[in-house]
Amino acid sequence: FNKIGIIGAMVEEIELLHQNVNVTNQVTKAGITYYEGQLHGKTVVFCKSGVGKVNAAVCTQILIDLGVDSVLFTGVAGALDPRLNIGDIVVSSSCVQHDMDVTPLGFAKGVIPYQERSEFVADEQLIKLATEASERLFEGRSLIGKVLSGDQFIASRDTVRELYETLQGACAEMEGASVAHVCDLNEVPFVVIRSMSDKADGSAHVNFAEFTVTAANNSYAIIDDMIQHI
Ligand code: ADE
Numbered sequence: 001f002n003k004i005g006i007i008g009a010m011v012e013e014i015e016l017l018h019q020n021v022n023v024t025n026q027v028t029k030a031g032i033t034y035y036e037g038q039l040h041g042k043t044v045v046f047c048k049s050g051v052g053k054v055n056a057a058v059c060t061q062i063l064i065d066l067g068v069d070s071v072l073f074t075g076v077a078g079a080l081d082p083r084l085n086i087g088d089i090v091v092s093s094s095c096v097q098h099d100m101d102v103t104p105l106g107f108a109k110g111v112i113p114y115q116e117r118s119e120f121v122a123d124e125q126l127i128k129l130a131t132e133a134s135e136r137l138f139e140g141r142s143l144i145g146k147v148l149s150g151d152q153f154i155a156s157r158d159t160v161r162e163l164y165e166t167l168q169g170a171c172a173e174m175e176g177a178s179v180a181h182v183c184d185l186n187e188v189p190f191v192v193i194r195s196m197s198d199k200a201d202g203s204a205h206v207n208f209a210e211f212t213v214t215a216a217n218n219s220y221a222i223i224d225d226m227i228q229h230i
Contacts, residue, residue, distance in 0.1 A: 145170025
């Protein structure tokens with residue numbers, strides 16, 4: 001990987017990139033600024049996509065058009081897998097858009113009609129780098145699992161149960177599967193790293209406010225370690 005794209009959705013999720021990347025060039029397109037520079041001697045381009053699948057999709061396509069050969073996503077998520085606690089890490093095995101629902105036409109939930117793939121598989125080598133990083137930094141507090149994305153902040157135990165049981169999601173967030181989809185269309189390898197800011201339940205809004213900075217920094221720590229070993 002010679003030029004690595006790194007996306008976060010919110011300011012908290014790219015704050016440590018601003019602090020650690022030696023930026024040499026920047027360009028703004030479609031309202032998103034892309035910062036190119038060096039991190040541990042590697043060329044990276046990072047940006048803040050904004051929240052949600054449309055922002056993330058536009059951002060990812062532009063990042064790819066700027067010439068990155070891989071895409072890492074860093075940020076926070078709501079836990080769905082009951083083994084996960086706040087602060088823990090999910091490395092994406094794959095990503096699915098959980099709010100894609102064409103069930104009235106007979107398609108299973110999450111399936112994009114008339115398209116070869118709806119579950120986008122992350123890159124094996126990037127998964128390995130992320131897993132090794134999380135074992136070094138968060139031993140026993142990380143897992144590889146399916147990341148579910150939708151334009152919804154999940155804040156109910158019933159929804160958590162449904163998403164965990166019907167789609168086997170490890171965590172829920174609002175961008176990963178959109179990034180993954182665009183990477184798949186462009187045949188660019190990706191992985192999504194998420195640290196849990198909340199458990200997507202009735203306390204999610206309170207926990208999110210309290211733990212987003214810590215969780216975002218945990219996710220950055222994985223990215224930082226990955227770049228050192230890439
Ligand atoms: N990002 C962080 N927590 C989330 C949640 N509960 N639902 C969706 N996105 C999130």
